Amino acid sequence: MSGTNSPEAVKKLLENMQSDLRALSLECKKKFPPVKEAAESGIIKVKTIAARNTEILAALKENSSEVVQPFLMGCGTKEPKITQLCLTAIQRLMSHEVVSETAAGNIINMLWQLMENSLEELKLLQTVLVLLTTNTVVHDESLSKAIVLCFRLHFTKDNITNNTAAATVRQVVTVVFERMVAEDERHRDIIEQPVLVQGNSNRRSVSTLKPCAKDAYMLFQDLCQLVNADAPYWLVGMTEMTRTFGLELLESVLNDFPQVFLQHQEFSFLLKERVCPLVIKLFSPNIKFRQGSSSSSSPAPVEKPYFPICMRLLRVVSVLIKQFYSLLVTECEIFLSLLVKFLDADKPQWLRAVAVESIHRLCVQPQLLRSFCQSYDMKQHSTKVFRDIVNALGSFIQSLFLVPPTGNPATTNQAGNNNSGGPVSAPANSGMLGIGGGVTLLPAFEYRGTWIPILTITVQGSAKATYLEMLDKVEPPTIPEGYAMSVAFHCLLDLVRGITSMIEGELGEVETECQTTTEAASSPTQSSEQQELQSTSDQMDKEKVSRAVWEEMVNACWCGLLAALSLLLDASTDEAATENILKAELTMAALCGRLGLVTSRDAFITAICKGSLPPHYALTVLNTTTAATLSNKSYSIQGQSVMMISPSSESHQQVVAVGQPLAVQPQGTVMLTSKNIQCMRTLLNLAHCHGAVLGTSWQLVLATLQHLVWILGLKPSSGGALKPGRAVEGPSTVLTTAVMTDLPVISNILSRLFESSQYLDDVSLHHLINALCSLSLEAMDMAYGNNKEPSLFAVAKLLETGLVNMHRIEILWRPLTGHLLEKVCQHPNSRMREWGAEALTSLIKAGLTFNHDPPLSQNQRLQLLLLNPLKEMSSINHPDIRLKQLECVLQILQSQGDSLGPGWPLVLGVMGAIRNDQGESLIRTAFQCLQLVVTDFLPTMPCTCLQIVVDVAGSFGLHNQELNISLTSIGLLWNISDYFFQRGETIEKELNKEEAAQQKQAEEKGVVLNRPFHPAPPFDCLWLCLYAKLGELCVDPRPAVRKSAGQTLFSTIGAHGTLLQHSTWHTVIWKVLFHLLDRVRESSTTADKEKIESGGGNILIHHSRDTAEKQWAETWVLTLAGVARIFNTRRYLLQPLGDFSRAWDVLLDHIQSAALSKNNEVSLAALKSFQEILQIVSPVRDSDKPETPPAVNVPVPVLLGSISGPGLSRPFVRTDSIGDRLGRYNSSEPPVVTDELEDLNLWWAAWSTWYRIGSESTKPPVTFDKLTFIPSQPFLTALIQIFPALYQHIKTGFNMDDLQKLGVILHSAVSVPISSDASPFILPSYTEAVLTSLQEAVLTALDVLQKAICVGPENMQIMYPAIFDQLLAFVEFSCKPPQYGQLETKHIANAKYNQAEWVALNYVPFAERSLEVVVDLYQKTACHKAVVNEKVLQNIIKTLRVPLSLKYSCPSESTWKLAVSSLLKVLSIGLPVARQHASSGKFDSMWPELANTFEDFLFTKSIPPDNLSIQEFQRNESIDVEVVQLISTEILPYANFIPKEFVGQIMTMLNKGSIHSQSSSFTEAEIDIRLREEFSKMCFETLLQFSFSNKVTTPQEGYISRMALSVLLKRSQDVLHRYIEDERLSGKCPLPRQQVTEIIFVLKAVSTLIDSLKKTQPENVDGNTWAQVIALYPTLVECITCSSAEVCSALKEALVPFKDFMQPPASKVQNGES
Secondary structure: OOOOOOHHHHHHHHHHHHHHHHHHHHHHHHHOHHHHHHHHHHHHHHHHHHHHOOOHHHHHHHOHHHHHHHHHHHHHOOOHHHHHHHHHHHHHHHHOOOOOHHHHHHHHHHHHHHHHOOOOHHHHHHHHHHHHHHOOOOOHHHHHHHHHHHHHHHOOOOHHHHHHHHHHHHHHHHHHHHHHHHHHHHOOOOOOOOOOOOOOOOOHHHHHOOHHHHHHHHHHHHHHHHHOOOOOOOOOOOOOOOHHHHHHHHHHHHHHOHHHHHHOHHHHHHHHHHHHHHHHHHHHHHHHOOOOOOOOOOOOOOOOOOHHHHHHHHHHHHHHHHHHOOOOHHHHHHHHHHHHHHOOOOOOHHHHHHHHHHHHHHHOOHHHHHHHHHHHHOOOOOOOHHHHHHHHHHHHHHHHHHOOOOOOHHHHHHHOOOOOOOOEEOOOOOOOOOOOOOOOOOOEEEEOOEEEEOOOOOOOOOOOOOOOOOOOOOOOOOOOOOHHHHHHHHHHHHHHHHHHHHHHHHHHHHHHHHOOOOHHHHOOOOOOOOOOOOOOHHHHHHHHHHHHHHHHHHHHHHHHHHHHHHHHHHHEOOHHHHHHHHHHHHHHHHHHHHHOOHHHHHHHHHHHHHHHOOOOOOOHHHHHOHHHHHOOOOEEEOOEEEOEEOOOOOOOOOEEEEEOOOOOOOOOOEEEEHHHHHHHHHHHHHHHHHHHHHHHHHHHHHHHHHHHHHHHOEEEOHHHOEEEOOOOOOOOOEEOHHHHHHHHHHHHHHHHHHHHHHHOOHHHHHHHHHHHHHHHHHHHHHHOOOOOOOOOHHHHHHHHHHHHOHHHHHHHHHHHHHHHHHOHHHOOOHHHHHHHHHHHHHHHHHHHHOOOOOOHHHOHHHHHHHHHHHHHHHHOOOHHHHHHHHHHHHHHHHHHHHHOHHHHHHHHHHHHOOOOOOOHHHHHHHHHHHHHHHHHHHHHOOHHHHHHHHHHHHHHHHOOOOHHHHHHHHHHHHHHHHHHHHOHHHHHHHHHHHHHHHHHHHHHHOOOOOOOOOOOOHHHHHHHHHHHHHHHHOOOOOHHHHHHHHHHHHHHHHHHHHHOOOOHHHHHHHHHHHHHHHHHHHHHHHOOOOEOOOOOOOOOOOHHHOEHHHHHHHHHHHHHHHHHHHHHHOHHHHOOOOOHHHHHHHHHHHHHHHHOOOOHHHHHHHHHHHHHHOOOOOOOOHHHOOOOOOOOOOOOOOOOOOOOOOOOOOOOOOOOOHHHHHHHHOOOOOOOOOOHHHHHHHHHHHHHHHHHHHHHHHOOOOOOOOOOOOOOHHHHHHHHHHHHHHHHHHHHHOOHHHHHHHHHHHHHHHHOOEEOOOHHHHOOOOOOOOOOHHHHHHHHHHHHHHHHHHHOOHHHHHHHHHHHHHHHHHHHOOOOOOOOOOOOOEOHHHOOOOOOOEEOOOOHHHHHHHHHHHHHHHHHHOOOHHHHHOOHHHHHHHHHHHHHHHHHHOOOHHHHHHHHHHHHHHHHHHHHHHHHOHHHOOOOOHHHHHHHHHHHHHOOOOOOOOOOOHHHHHHHHHHHHHHHHHHHHHHHHHHHHOOHHHHHHHHHHHHHHHOOOOOOOHHHHHHHHHHOHHHHHHHHHHHHHHHOOOOOOOHHHHHHHHHHHHHHHHHHHHHHHHHHHHHHHHOOOOOOHHHHHHHHHHHHHHHHHHHHHHHOOHHHOOHHHHHHHHHHHHHHHHHHHOOOHHHHHHHHHHHHHHHHHOOOHHHHHHHHHO
């Protein structure tokens, strides 16, 4: 004490002490000398101490016994004045703390004596107090003595003393405990192990305590003893004690020093072992007591509950529970159970009242309640204390309604109590005080006739008890009516408020700590129903524990609370009370929501909902949801059976509205009371403020609101807000003015409720949307099958919610639009559907115009999300919906067309989704949108969408509703392609960028990028899509569309194809062009052949297009020509592609199938295309060539095969490096063709196609009828004309097989007849000998071949024979026209025009031309080895033999003449060759053939025509003579090189020719001779000429002359014989001149012969000859009789030489042998 030990204070103390001692000495001077002496010595003592010591106070304390002694002696005098003076002095010493322990002991003993003498009682108390409060020197017995002293003074006769003593006792008790606390403080740093308290011993345990603690322990222990009416251990000398005072002291200690009991096990032990049993024991009368029972069931000293003790016990219990529930878990459980029991209806009213007050005290301590919950309710086998408290309150409230305070037995029986709790009610009908005149003036509850006023008893949140504070009352007070009810009501409200604020506070902290979401700070509520808050790991466990407690608390109390609150709500007649009840229900609902306790949340909300609706209103959602636990049936609240009472319908409420219920069947009207409206407002409030935690209960809330809105007649207007307005049908709503003024407010709150949805977190928002959707589903179910006005509440509110949540529209967009799309827009009720579409399109438009952050242009995902439903509407078939959709698209285009960006695909998708069957108007509207896009928006859309534009435009082309739209859309495609062309570079850049991005994404995800026409570059893909679309249109069923599309396709590829990457051409060829060709071919071949009468309306169709087949033929022609043109003009691009050869094959295949189609138009066009791709069409001359590579259809000449082509003055240098070649691709020159080999392959492929076309088309059909197809001449001509050009390229590898194939085709082609109606155009008049163009072509083909062979290498020359064969075959046509299968052909003269007859051609000119060619060719090639080896000469001869032998029988006279002249020419060349090769035998077989040919010609069997003139005859004879001349000049002179037989045949023939009279009949012979005198002569001369051959040099020549001789001799013999015969016969008549000449000629010849034989060396003449000569002799002799002088003289000359033969016989024989 700084104040008492400062030098001044010490000085003052010394002075005071001295003056006190002086005064004492003065007083005692007379009566009490010892005291006076002591006082005086005391003065000296004090002075001495002061003089000797620096630390004066310490010295004083040391000597305090002596210092105090005079004063103690003074008190012993028992003189009041002296006593007072001494006590004052002692007090002063005490206050300076200069009293030692011994001194203090002495002082107390002295005070005890004063007390026993009843002296200065108040002063005593004061002194004790000073002694104990200023210092701590008093301990143990002296302390107990001091305390007992105070107790004793409490029980004096004097009231003042009693009260002062009581106060002092209280203070002293406090001091004792304060000392202990201080002691603990001092020793706090010295940590000591607490010694466990063993057993239930009391005194022994004290040994462990420190001094102050020991005192406190002993004191408290004795207080317990005293209250229990036992003897104290420590407070020795107590005489009496009251239980009430003891309980009060116990209460104050427990209340003021809880930490002592909590920190020291010894004290805890006391609590457990002493206090609790004591309390329980004292409670027993109250427990056992039953009101109305005659006697108590136990012989306890107190029969009836005694108010003072009971009330104090409850206070102690309150303290115990409040402070020590953690120590006294079990005991508190008992206490709390007792409290609950005290509420029973059979307990006295005052007991119930104080019990309710006690409970109220607990209810305002939410932390305490939390602890109960943790300690009891959450333990497995423990009483559910917290739940019981709440349920007890509920039962208590109920019992008050059912058992009025009067205790009316009838009511009691009717209520049917059960012990565990009375019936609880859940009202559905309740309200507030009527607006206007009230029914009751006082606020009160009224239920089933029981009326209970509501008293204002306490400020909310504090439990200010009335009866627990009546410490001075001995008799139980009377409790006013309504008091218990009001306290219980407040208990409920405080309980709800406490729990909710506590839990929400803690929840808030947890959320803030966890910082789970950014909203945690900003939004006061955080939904936890679906998402457990994530938190850091250390907080996790803590939070789990807390959460479990919170949930248990709510679970424990909600049933009881709800039952009680619902009952009160139903009974309330006071607006404020109703408001409080609703608020409690609302806060509980919100709390349950935050904790995610769905059942309880829904139950509270159901209660509010039921309160909002009229009684017994049939709203299924309130009876079927999880919250329906509150329907009218008995069910169990966690083991406690609770019976539900149906709500009372006789509510004392003012009706404020009458309306129609929302139901499928029209029903009567229903009434709304003011309380309903109040509940409705609470409901709105709940939804507004706690929407975030409503979760699935949104359904309940919104369903109720929907019904209320319907009853009140609010209808949706634009934007979804509800405005008052009534449906037409049904009785109109009756609304009081009160509610009329409320309606705009309600409507406003409703709108605000949905506006406030923008503050909900995402999960809650989803719940709201889900609830609206299910409401909407219900409304839709109701609207099925009738045209009643549907409830549009849900749809309108969905729209409103969507509009206010635009800033985060993506999280609700899917459920929202999904519902509108899948359900509402497809509803049969048109009003419903219309609203659905309206809502959907409004949302989409609003979404697009909303100022999002980031803006839509940077948030593509969102934009796509917004537009998606627009696209989804396409799956709905109702035309009204689709019209709305398209109108929306049109509006979007007009307002946001420029900024649609990535939304384009969806918008375009909508246009593209219009199907054919959807009616013209929809298609027109959609097409209008598309036209707008193509004209205005192509440049603004991302290039990736251009492909979709193409697709959509294409799809309109395929619509068959309206031809004009189809044709216009093809025009649009052309415009689009133009746009691509103009903006090519930009588009390409953008697309490549996009592609790269997508590629990267795909790689990251590890998927393959999939798009049409991949791997072509994106810009090329765009073109390819365009081409593909046009390709589809090229096979449209309508010819006009096909034609237009085909022209557009080929023009586009032609005009813009150069933009494509080189590699993309591959796709163009395969995926576009060939695909198209395939489809066209298929359609053409399967097209219908039926005649189409007219083209719709009165349009006439030309006969060339009057069947589908013919119309398709046109398409086929167009397509094939287009493809071929591309192949031709872009060959330089296509050829470097890898599989050009495969493409070439496919193209050739198409050409082949077209060429072989049974349609003249198609087949001829196919050949034209064939010609085009072979570039037979003349290439551009150098002078016309453009400077740069052409972009449009200028055929670029490409040199195939031979390097310098016909149209180019400079040959291209061939390069073999691909790089060079591609490098050249961009230069100004067309690239040079790839390697020779590949080229050759192409040409060979072309050749085999040509061959197949040729062989198939010219192969005669097996059977013939009217419809048989025979190829036309122009076709065949074109076919054959292709060959020469083709051959130029393949000649290097053209071999015999190919030639054979060619021959077959040429032959067949020439054989094809002509149809009679075409003949006038093709055939000249029969008389003119002209070739048809086909025949010309055939010869040209062969000509080309032979020229090529001529200049070709050696190995080609083996083909000559084959060519000869071919030509010779044609030559044969002159006499034997070819047959075409089994076909009957007529001669042209007999064919009737315009009948289906076939006319044979005149083949003579052709055959003759062929023959000329043969001769020419042979002249050039006679010596070639192949020609020699292959017996060509023989074949020529063999072929010519036919016309020669026919001679006059030939179809045309010119033929045999040409044949002869040809033969002569050929032989003049061929015979020398034959002679050269005589030895090789290669010509052996030719000679007989030649002999036969001569024979057949010179001695023909055909008779000359009768009209043959002499001149003509002579001319013909001169031809025969020429032949003989040939024999004489070319054959016989070389006889020795010629086979004998042949020479023999010739001789015989000459013989035959030179004898006139071969014929037996005279006349014939006459004619013969008349005709061929010259001829015979020539023959004989020739024979003779050979006979005189004396220039024989070789044996072989000898042989030939021998043959000639024998022939001559034989001939002479014949002539002579005939002459003799004739002479004999003729008698006198002279023989004809010729015969005479002949015989003379023969005779001369014989003589000449014999002469020459003589001159010849004998060895040269063989015996046979001589024999023949000699054999002539007799015949000559016979002639002697002839009459003619000339003959005679000749005979003489002939006979003379015979003299040389006349020799002796021997020699002759010898000679003959040799």
